[in-house]
Amino acid sequence: xxxxxxxxxxxxxxxxxxxxxxxxxxxxxxxxxxxxxxxxxxxxxxxxxxxxxxxxxxxxxxxxxxxxxxxxxxxxxxxxxxxxxxxxxxxxxxxxxxxxxxxxxxxxxxxxxxxxxxxxxxxxxxxxxxxxxxxxxxxxxxxxxxxxxxxxxxxxxxxxxxxxxxxxxxxxxxxxxxxxxxxxxxxxxxxxxxxxxxxxxxxxxxxxxxxxxxxxxxxxxxxxxxxxxxxxxxxxxxxxxxxxxxxxxxxxxxxxxxxxxxxxxxxxxxxxxxxxxxxxxxxxxxxxxxxxxxxxxxxxxxxxxxxxxxxxxxxxxxxxxxxxxx
Numbered sequence: 001x002x003x004x005x006x007x008x009x010x011x012x013x014x015x016x017x018x019x020x021x022x023x024x025x026x027x028x029x030x031x032x033x034x035x036x037x038x039x040x041x042x043x044x045x046x047x048x049x050x051x052x053x054x055x056x057x058x059x060x061x062x063x064x065x066x067x068x069x070x071x072x073x074x075x076x077x078x079x080x081x082x083x084x085x086x087x088x089x090x091x092x093x094x095x096x097x098x099x100x101x102x103x104x105x106x107x108x109x110x111x112x113x114x115x116x117x118x119x120x121x122x123x124x125x126x127x128x129x130x131x132x133x134x135x136x137x138x139x140x141x142x143x144x145x146x147x148x149x150x151x152x153x154x155x156x157x158x159x160x161x162x163x164x165x166x167x168x169x170x171x172x173x174x175x176x177x178x179x180x181x182x183x184x185x186x187x188x189x190x191x192x193x194x195x196x197x198x199x200x201x202x203x204x205x206x207x208x209x210x211x212x213x214x215x216x217x218x219x220x221x222x223x224x225x226x227x228x229x230x231x232x233x234x235x236x237x238x239x240x241x242x243x244x245x246x247x248x249x250x251x252x253x254x255x256x257x258x259x260x261x262x263x264x265x266x267x268x269x270x271x272x273x274x275x276x277x278x279x280x281x282x283x284x285x286x287x288x289x290x291x292x293x294x295x296x297x298x299x300x301x302x303x304x305x306x307x308x309x310x311x312x313x314x315x316x317x318x319x320x321x322x323x324x325x326x
Contacts, residue, residue: 004326005091006173007319010166012095013102014312021105033100033178037185040069045190049200062190062200066207069182077178085173098169101181103161104308107154112301114150118143118294126294133157136272145272147292151300152268155223155260156253158307160184163222164215166311170318183207209251216252219307220245220259222314226306227263237262240285247282254284261285264299266292 084090117125168176191205224237240262248254
């Protein structure tokens with residue numbers, strides 16, 4: 001794989017996504033690639049995940065389903081990249097395709113909507129806005145809870161929706177990007193510890209943990225660099241990761257969350273309610289203050305923008321080194 005070529009694709013994708021994002025008018029007319037992947041996951045779930053079957057059988061079926069999804073997505077990516085890779089400026093077209101699977105701008109806008117909702121309609125409007133991006137029960141959240149939820153979404157999705165897809169794109173081109181998004185989509189739909197999906201979604205959840213492992217650590221380091229660029233403490237971000245990232249229930253989410261918390265001086269995570277069930281999660285950056293405010297969302301958005309710029313700079317550095325070595 002030509003790393004200079006795939007890094008060039010990534011740079012085009014990041015630039016397009018930062019400027020254009022997800023054009024709603026287009027996706028109202030054409031199915032988004034993630035929606036297509038989601039339809040495939042739902043189809044396999046309906047056909048293969050039969051509750052009357054033994055749990056071991058359902059787990060094996062879940063492994064087969066994820067294998068089929070990842071193989072199919074990778075083959076689509078390969079089929080798209082094969083003709084484009086031979087064109088003089090094919091990387092530009094590949095970058096257009098890749099930009100559909102990176103979510104810098106849409107994530108930024110969704111989190112900003114929570115901050116703006118506080119100003120426009122108070123806590124009720126903010127609860128509605130945050131319900132668009134988190135799974136916890138917004139009716140149980142006070143001002144601090146809504147603010148933390150928005151910031152945590154920015155942190156975790158910086159890794160899952162920005163750094164991780166670009167990481168696999170740079171390593172393996174469009175096949176790597178498409179395969180990653182298939183895994184991530186499957187995990188979001190069936191990777192839950194519910195009666196229906198505990199066995200069938202086991203492979204999706206474990207594979208998602210694995211493919212996000214390098215990007216989550218990289219995301220934390222990028223956030224620390226962004227903290228320094230915005231006049232905050234990179235040391236506090238690194239300290240929070242060292243002390244608290246490993247305490248998170250997820251092997252990956254704790255890294256960007258604790259980095260954001262350290263950089264902002266906030267304690268993120270902590271106890272919350274999902275589907276009416278209280279979950280006693282540990283605090284990320286436990287030394288920070290827990291009473292997050294709407295203005296902290298604005299600070300998190302500035303940190304997010306800086307992190308996206310630092311991430312793009314890292315990809316540019318990879319492109320430069322690969323070009324010189326090639």
